[in-house]
Amino acid sequence: MSCYSEFAMYYDELMDDVDYESWFLYIKEIFKRFSVDPKEILEMASGTGSLTYYLCKEGYSVTGFDRSEEMLSIAYNKLLQFKNVHLLKQDMVDFNIGKKFDSILCICDSINYITDELELLQIFKNVYDHLKDNGIFIFDINSYYKLSQIIGNNIFIEDRENIYYVWENYFDKNSKLTQFNLNFFIKASEEGYIRFDEEHIERAYNIKEIEDLLRKSGFNKITIYDAFTFNKPNKNSERINFIVKK
Ligand SMILES: C[S@@+](CC[C@H](N)C(=O)[O-])C[C@H]1O[C@@H](n2cnc3c(N)ncnc32)[C@H](O)[C@@H]1O
Missing domain, CATH: 3.40.50.150 (Vaccinia Virus protein VP39)
Incomplete structure (x- = not known):
């Protein structure tokens, strides 16, 4: 996506x-x-x-x-x-x-x-x-510090009433790229959630x-x-x- x-x-x-x-x-x-x-x-x-x-x-x-x-x-x-x-x-x-x-x-x-x-x-x-x-x-x-040390190689989870959202991140020292794998679960009804994923890439400079x-x-x-x-x-x-x- x-x-x-x-x-x-x-x-x-x-x-x-x-x-x-x-x-x-x-x-x-x-x-x-x-x-x-x-x-x-x-x-x-x-x-x-x-x-x-x-x-x-x-x-x-x-x-x-x-x-x-x-x-x-x-x-x-x-x-x-x-x-x-x-x-x-x-x-x-x-x-x-x-x-x-x-x-x-x-x-x-x-x-x-x-x-x-x-x-x-x-x-x-x-x-x-x-x-x-x-x-x-x-x-x-x-900053380089934020992408490599705080966001990179870390998982963040947000649990809200209608959105459950998992953010898995990987930082690669050689390419200086941080890959964010975002997984969204959106509450569609009392019975279930709709899931979609996005991949974002940020470069650390x-x-x-x-x-x-x-x-x-x-x-x-x-x-x-x-x-x-x-x-x-x-x-x-x-x-x-x-x-x-x-
Ligand atoms: C983190 S969001 C920030 C959006 C907005 N500036 C704000 O403060 O809420 C990054 C934005 O950059 C846009 N973007 C990323 N690469 C782009 C590009 N090459 N040209 C134009 N927009 C781009 C995305 O579509 C997205 O809207």
């Missing part, structure tokens, strides 16, 4: 511990501290549109894209009330929007889904080309690898924080936030 297909319908429910409003406020604070006042924002891998919602509410003109039709369809319904949003089905690897933006965002470890370094380089170059001068690119990754790729793409103003803070990352940081100015 390709990733974010059937899972899309349950994504928001299973992500209810993620506070997207706070995430939005963190990004707004970054805009302030980096003296940018964007009007037009591109959100890559916008998923079900949870951050997009707050960006639209704030009045930014937002273009969001994702490669999963099922995620886009949830986003479409979530954002129906807004006139300042366009949703597109595109792939980060070769997206082309045909215009430049003041800011480009990509949150919630979507970048880790790019498992090939050359593809990531191509994405960063494309981001550079889609940014206006002085534009700002903000994204985060699951260390900070230096990402920095090198950004520099190769033409970026040289790069700031890195332990996500949701304005502190330098440390060895136990689980999410690393990159702020990159053109």
Whole structure:
């Protein structure tokens, strides 16, 4: 099963511990501290549109894209009330929007889904080309530490009223790939559950690898924080936030 297909319908429910409003406020604070006042924002891998919602509410003109039709369809319904949003089905690897933006965002470890370094380089170059001068690119990754030590080679189980969900993960040191085998059991009636599985793969990158790729793409103003803070990352940081100015 390709990733974010059937899972899309349950994504928001299973992500209810993620506070997207706070995430939005963190990004707004970054805009302030980096003296940018964007009007037009591109959100890559916008998923079900949870951050997009707050960006639209704030009045930014937002273009969001994702490669999963099922995620886009949830986003479409979530954002129906807004006139300042366009949703597109595109792939980060070769997206082309045909215009430049003041800011480009990509949150919630979507970048880790790019498992090939050359593809990531191509994405960063494309981001550079889609940014206006002085534009700002903000994204985060699951840290190497989190993918290899916390998520990798571990099993997580969530037992909710209507969803029973098992998450079996394997980390391979050589390829730096973390494979997530997600097994969902959705309560369909009093008598039984519907089962479906998805396989997701995230690549663990260390900070230096990402920095090198950004520099190769033409970026040289790069700031890195332990996500949701304005502190330098440390060895136990689980999410690393990159702020990159053109
Ligand atoms: C962890 S979800 C994050 C979604 C959203 N950014 C959020 O914060 O909820 C990862 C998203 O990346 C998307 N994605 C993964 N690889 C992609 C690619 N190559 N191009 C576009 N979207 C991609 C998936 O479809 C999914 O919606």
